[in-house]
Amino acid sequence: MLALRGRSIVRLRVPLLHVASFSSDGAPVKPQFEDILRDIHIENDAKKKPSVHKLTALFRSVTSRQELIEAAKTLRIYEVNFVDPKQQTAGEFIKAAIKQDAEDLALKTFQQHHRIGMFVSTGSLNNLLVHLYKKKDHASALTLYRELKLYKVEPNVETYSLVLRHLLGANEFAQLLDTLATAGGGGHRRQMSMLTRDYIHKCLYSKEDGYFTSEKREVLHAPKEPMAFHDFWGKREYKAALAKLYQEAWMTPVEVFYPYYSHAIANYMLMSPFTTDKLSIYEIGGGAGTNAKCILDYIQEQAPALYEHTTYTLIEISPRMAARQRERIKDHAGVATVINTDILTYSAQFPAFKDSCYFVAMEVLDNLPHDKVSQDGGEWFETWVDPTTLSEQRRPLEDPLVRQTLDHFPIDLPLREGYKPATRFVRKAMGMADKTLHSAFVPTGAMQLLHTLRTSFPKHHLIAADFDELPAPSLDASSSHPLFHHPRSPTSTASGPLHAANAPLVASKTAGIVLLKVGLVC
Numbered sequence: 001m002l003a004l005r006g007r008s009i010v011r012l013r014v015p016l017l018h019v020a021s022f023s024s025d026g027a028p029v030k031p032q033f034e035d036i037l038r039d040i041h042i043e044n045d046a047k048k049k050p051s052v053h054k055l056t057a058l059f060r061s062v063t064s065r066q067e068l069i070e071a072a073k074t075l076r077i078y079e080v081n082f083v084d085p086k087q088q089t090a091g092e093f094i095k096a097a098i099k100q101d102a103e104d105l106a107l108k109t110f111q112q113h114h115r116i117g118m119f120v121s122t123g124s125l126n127n128l129l130v131h132l133y134k135k136k137d138h139a140s141a142l143t144l145y146r147e148l149k150l151y152k153v154e155p156n157v158e159t160y161s162l163v164l165r166h167l168l169g170a171n172e173f174a175q176l177l178d179t180l181a182t183a184g185g186g187g188h189r190r191q192m193s194m195l196t197r198d199y200i201h202k203c204l205y206s207k208e209d210g211y212f213t214s215e216k217r218e219v220l221h222a223p224k225e226p227m228a229f230h231d232f233w234g235k236r237e238y239k240a241a242l243a244k245l246y247q248e249a250w251m252t253p254v255e256v257f258y259p260y261y262s263h264a265i266a267n268y269m270l271m272s273p274f275t276t277d278k279l280s281i282y283e284i285g286g287g288a289g290t291n292a293k294c295i296l297d298y299i300q301e302q303a304p305a306l307y308e309h310t311t312y313t314l315i316e317i318s319p320r321m322a323a324r325q326r327e328r329i330k331d332h333a334g335v336a337t338v339i340n341t342d343i344l345t346y347s348a349q350f351p352a353f354k355d356s357c358y359f360v361a362m363e364v365l366d367n368l369p370h371d372k373v374s375q376d377g378g379e380w381f382e383t384w385v386d387p388t389t390l391s392e393q394r395r396p397l398e399d400p401l402v403r404q405t406l407d408h409f410p411i412d413l414p415l416r417e418g419y420k421p422a423t424r425f426v427r428k429a430m431g432m433a434d435k436t437l438h439s440a441f442v443p444t445g446a447m448q449l450l451h452t453l454r455t456s457f458p459k460h461h462l463i464a465a466d467f468d469e470l471p472a473p474s475l476d477a478s479s480s481h482p483l484f485h486h487p488r489s490p491t492s493t494a495s496g497p498l499h500a501a502n503a504p505l506v507a508s509k510t511a512g513i514v515l516l517k518v519g520l521v522c
Contacts, residue, residue, distance in 0.1 A: 033061040037070060044077050052078070052086055059092035065100045072105060075114045079323040090119040098131045103140055110147045115319040117151040125153050129162040138170035150345075152206065193393060195402075197369035197444050199385040204367070205317055205342075212318040226258045252363045253465070254291045262294030265463060269295075269358055270303055274461050278309040280357035282457065284343045284449075285364035286314045287321065289328030296332045312336040315343050344368075344448040347455040359453060359460040366466050368445030371402050373411070374438050380406070383439075405447045411440045 036058045043050055055078060062068045071093075078085065093116060097106040106128070110117045125148055132141035145163055149155075155163070194202070204211050227245075232238045245251060254261050269275055279299070286292055292314055300307045312335055316322040322340040329336040341349060372383035372392075380397040397403065453460055 033058065033063060033067050033071075036061060037074070040074055040077065044081075050078050050081055050083050052083060052089060055085060056089040056092050059089065059096050062096040062100065065102050065105070068096050068100050068102050068105055071096070072109050072114075075109070075116055079115055079319070080327050082320065082323060085116045085119050087119045087121050090116050091121060091124050094120065094124040094128055098127060103128060103132060103137075103144065107140065107144050107147060110144070110151070115323075117148060117153075118319065120148055120151065120153050122154055122156050122159060125155070126158050126162060129159070129166065133162060133165060133169075136169060138166040141166045142170060142172070193384040193386045195399060196372040196383045196385055196441075199387060200369040201445075202387065204369070210318075213320055227256065252287060254287065254294075254362055258290060259294040259297070262291045263298045265291070265360065266295040266298035267302075268463070270299065270306070272461070274356060274358075275306075276356075277306070279306055279311070280353070280355060281310070281312045281360060282315060282353075282357055282460075283312070283360040283362075284315045285361060285367065286316055286325055287362075289314065289325035291360070291362055292325065292329050292336060293332070296329070296335060300332075307335070310335050314338045315346060316340055317342045343452055344445065346452050350456065352456045352458065354458060356459045356461070357457055359457055359462050361449075361462070361464040363466055365443070365446055365449075365464065368443065368449060370441040371399070371405070371444040372439060372441050373397065373402060373406065374440075376438065401444050401447060402442065405442045405444045408447065409442060411442065 036054055040050060040054055040058065043054075055074065058071050058074065059068075062071055075085075093109075094106065097103050125145070128144055129141050132138070132144070142163070145159075145166075202210075205213055227238075227241060229238070232241065242256065245256070269279065269281070281295070283292055292312055296307070296310070296312055299310060312329075312332070314322075314325050314329070314336065316325055316338060317340070319340055322338050325338045329338070339350075374381045374383065374394060376394075381394040382397045382399050382402050384393040384395055385391070386393065453462065
């Protein structure tokens with residue numbers, strides 16, 4: 001009977017780990033921790049895709065602090081194989097941490113930016129906060145709460161209640177007032193609205209549908225073989241080959257001109273007077289890690305002595321891309337590291353690097369969040385977005401970052417389409433008024449990046465490359481909004497939400513998902 005049941009389960013492809021075996025007295029026997037751990041490592045050694053069910057079972061079977069440490073180490077196996085945990089997995093991890101009184105291990109795991117933090121439910125967070133409140137460990141509770149907020153774990157009423165208790169216990173009265181305002185202050189609808197840059201950031205990096213984090217699409221593509229430029233007869237053949245590659249996925253010049261583009265950057269560093277007897281390199285938006293690999297390959301070959309004193313740090317916000325980068329640079333493990341965090345908030349989490357360094361940003365600036373502003377009657381307004389309705393709200397300009405960006409990158413609004421004076425008179429007589437733009441996008445994300453560079457890398461040397469021309473973004477393929485070919489702002493639409501000057505590449509959106517549409521590689 002048991003054998004028949006076992007065969008049925010196999011045929012239905014249900015993991016056997018969830019089926020308890022039976023002893024002679026009829027009591028179920030749970031799978032042992034060491035057995036599950038061994039199975040995970042055997043599958044990994046055999047190059048098999050690791051099972052999420054086994055990871056969940058592993059955390060469920062933890063009986064000691066040391067076992068929890070060993071279980072947490074296996075997260076690396078899943079990340080390098082691009083296998084995400086489930087919410088149930090994260091729940092079992094939290095349960096094990098509470099049971100073993102090891103919330104410090106949970107915090108360390110989250111601070112190491114493992115993807116399991118993205119799957120922690122609000123209920124699991126609340127359970128941790130309750131456990132720490134019983135211990136009167138308010139400092140750890142507040143640190144965990146702030147860390148999990150970085151993973152976009154959404155607090156509920158119970159969460160705020162627990163956090164307020166911990167803040168009272170820790171005598172953090174200023175933070176207590178801020179939390180009270182957030183929890184019950186401004187009304188649910190207004191609280192859901194966000195500045196344009198925050199909405200764009202959400203579309204790029206949200207857990208489920210973020211452009212760079214979702215598993216639904218291949219964002220960056222590294223060709224298996226470099227393009228054979230010496231075989232092309234001319235520009236037409238090159239463009240045909242490039243178009244074929246772009247049918248597979250979006251690529252940067254680093255991938256298109258592999259490895260020469262990266263070698264040129266590396267050679268610039270070696271020839272630069274800023275390079276001495278040691279070399280420190282930081283890169284953001286490193287994609288699949290191709291640029292880092294090629295730069296390090298070149299330095300290792302051309303300057304082996306300097307390579308021994310080189311450090312290369314990739315700062316990557318997307319856990320998915322960070323895992324891919326770690327795999328790509330594994331041959332340079334002693335030199336290169338990946339930090340999975342947001343460069344725009346880097347200064348709040350990491351100490352400043354005060355030595356001379358190179359800071360590399362290839363095709364990053366066009367993908368940073370922007371804000372949208374407008375002018376009416378001489379007054380400036382900032383734009384907020386309701387993500388549930390994709391509607392915009394104009395509010396008087398108050399955001400300090402938007403104000404600072406406008407001070408450094410002034411925009412002359414309204415922006416009118418220019419015609420010769422004689423033609424303008426005729427057009428006005430015919431009732432054909434000049435097209436006018438009253439709104440514009442401003443690069444607040446770039447301003448945040450400059451703040452980070454100044455604070456965290458005060459002696460940096462910036463190496464940045466980006467597009468010198470972009471097509472106008474559109475809402476989607478079936479959008480009814482025509483393009484607005486304005487001579488001073490080609491990236492605009494004639495109507496709709498993108499009827500604004502300087503619309504960035506990341507402003508195109510469909511159903512809340514930002515689409516990157518590339519028209520030219522420069």
